[in-house]
Amino acid sequence: MIVEFYHSMMDFSACGRTNKKEYQNFFLNWAIISVFLTIICTICFIFTFNVKIDFATMDITRRNSLSLLPFFFLVLFSSISIFFEIWAAIIGGILTVKRLHDLNLSGLYYWLITLSLIMFSLSDGVILSGFLLYIILGCVLFLSLADSYPYSNKYDIKDKKVNIAENSINGKVSI
Numbered sequence: 001m002i003v004e005f006y007h008s009m010m011d012f013s014a015c016g017r018t019n020k021k022e023y024q025n026f027f028l029n030w031a032i033i034s035v036f037l038t039i040i041c042t043i044c045f046i047f048t049f050n051v052k053i054d055f056a057t058m059d060i061t062r063r064n065s066l067s068l069l070p071f072f073f074l075v076l077f078s079s080i081s082i083f084f085e086i087w088a089a090i091i092g093g094i095l096t097v098k099r100l101h102d103l104n105l106s107g108l109y110y111w112l113i114t115l116s117l118i119m120f121s122l123s124d125g126v127i128l129s130g131f132l133l134y135i136i137l138g139c140v141l142f143l144s145l146a147d148s149y150p151y152s153n154k155y156d157i158k159d160k161k162v163n164i165a166e167n168s169i170n171g172k173v174s175i
Contacts, residue, residue, distance in 0.1 A: 004022060004025050005025060005026060005029040009026075009087065009088075009091050011091075011094070013094075014094050014097050014098060014107065015098075015155075016098055016101065016155065016156070017098055017099075017101045017102035017148070017155055017156065018095050018098035018099045018101075018102055019102060019148055020099075020102075020144065020145070020146070020147070020148060022095070023095055023096075023099045023143060023144055024144050026091070026092065026095055027092075027140060027144065030088050030092070033084065034081075034084075034085065034088075037077060037080065037081040037084065038081070040077045041074065041077050041078050041081055044070050044071075044073045044074035044077055044078075045074055047070035048070040048071045048073075048074050049062055050062060093110065093114075096110050096143065097110050099143045100143070101153070101155035102148045102149060102155075103143075103146055103148065103149055104149035104153045104155070113135070113139055116135075117132055117135060117136065120132045120135070
């Protein structure tokens with residue numbers, strides 16, 4: 001599972017197809033790593049700014065002293081988290097296009113959905129922002145659960161190597 005996630009994080013080609021398992025594996029690993037980095041950053045923030053949280057009364061108090069070593073870890077893990085999220089957004093977009101190819105759909109649908117989500121996010125309405133979350137979750141859920149197109153389609157990777165024996169006519173090579 002981790003090896004497949006590593007290979008999907010290193011593949012920048014939008015050609016070909018991605019099956020349901022690889023798509024689900026990517027988003028599961030992304031969610032686990034994102035939650036882990038968020039927890040680490042939160043812990044570093046609490047230790048850096050000496051924040052005391054009283055869960056009984058939900059009071060948050062801050063002391064005046066600042067710790068340097070947890071601040072270093074806060075900056076380090078925040079930078080790692082930002083880098084990872086940008087990287088995952090790029091790879092997630094590529095995998096989404098490949099998953100659409102697997103469903104025999106064009107990758108332009110991804111860009112249409114992305115542009116509509118950007119338009120919704122630029123609006124001022126709170127209702128549209130909540131609607132944006134439902135659109136994203138619905139698209140990921142659809143792509144995660146839809147069955148693959150069982151036949152060969154135009155998005156399959158074709159072997160581009162030319163076999164000389166197949167192109168020879170009467171012992172002469174024709175191109």
